[in-house]
Amino acid sequence: MLVSCAAPTQTNYAINNSIGMPMMPSKPRSSVLFFQRNKTSTQTGIVKGDKETHMHTRCLTLFMLPLMIALAPTASAHRLVVNDGSHVDADSALVVTEPDVSQLILHEVDQENQEVWLTFQGQAGDLIYLQLGVPVIEALTEYHPAVALVGPGLPAAELSFAIPGGAGAVTFEAADFQPKFFSEPFTGTESWIYVEETVELPVDGEYFIVGYHPVSAAGKLWVAFGEKEVFGLPDILAYPDTLRTVRAFHEVSNEPLGFIPRLFLIVATLLRFLM
Numbered sequence: 001m002l003v004s005c006a007a008p009t010q011t012n013y014a015i016n017n018s019i020g021m022p023m024m025p026s027k028p029r030s031s032v033l034f035f036q037r038n039k040t041s042t043q044t045g046i047v048k049g050d051k052e053t054h055m056h057t058r059c060l061t062l063f064m065l066p067l068m069i070a071l072a073p074t075a076s077a078h079r080l081v082v083n084d085g086s087h088v089d090a091d092s093a094l095v096v097t098e099p100d101v102s103q104l105i106l107h108e109v110d111q112e113n114q115e116v117w118l119t120f121q122g123q124a125g126d127l128i129y130l131q132l133g134v135p136v137i138e139a140l141t142e143y144h145p146a147v148a149l150v151g152p153g154l155p156a157a158e159l160s161f162a163i164p165g166g167a168g169a170v171t172f173e174a175a176d177f178q179p180k181f182f183s184e185p186f187t188g189t190e191s192w193i194y195v196e197e198t199v200e201l202p203v204d205g206e207y208f209i210v211g212y213h214p215v216s217a218a219g220k221l222w223v224a225f226g227e228k229e230v231f232g233l234p235d236i237l238a239y240p241d242t243l244r245t246v247r248a249f250h251e252v253s254n255e256p257l258g259f260i261p262r263l264f265l266i267v268a269t270l271l272r273f274l275m
Helices: 051-075 233-249 259-274
Strands: 079-081 103-109 115-122 127-135 146-151 168-173 180-184 189-200 205-212 219-225
Touching: 079 233, 103 115, 103 205, 103 233, 115 219, 127 146, 127 205, 168 189, 205 219, 233 259
Parallel strands: 079 103
Antiparallel strands: 103 219, 115 205, 127 189, 127 219, 146 168, 146 205, 180 189
């Protein structure tokens, strides 16, 4: 279907809060407020309520959506897995249905939440890709967490926490690796990546990914897994919340956004308003 989009008149773009969230109306209206137009001047735009403004906004959004979907995988964008702090052992592990899809979970280690657990069903020969990182924060310069893959057929291991009976584990500790600096363009955050490893599953069964600190020292870590990039409309709609969560975790909420996250934020906010 060919959609004709006439060029809009010049607009002034307004940013509302610390992460650059476009200002949106509290109730649906026929024009979008973050395209702020002079209500009286015929030279600067169209009066509020004009249906043409709404159509231009829809056209712009439809134009940008395919571009965002095309760009996202090229930047290795992980899908954020929400951590509510309750996944602290094997019994409460968060179930992952697609361990091959690129995903990431954030975790703050403290006395009540020393580990974060995820679980998935694996088959012999599956390749599980793991990453372990720490946000670039001065207080975490010497923070060295660890990640473990726990499950049947893996070597026996001594860990600082209990694992299911009959299971073994493969562990990777940050202290054994040199960190690699990584700047994530979609959120404007920076991390030290310590671990990038792939483990082949020996047998079918239930496996666990565990992020933790070897001596339970307080701090922050993130664990990523999976290499298949999947990015679609649901991810774009969730982007404003993801951006806020990730930037707060990296303690950069008050720093200005770069071009890519600002662009995604604008389009995502428009989509959420229009749908």
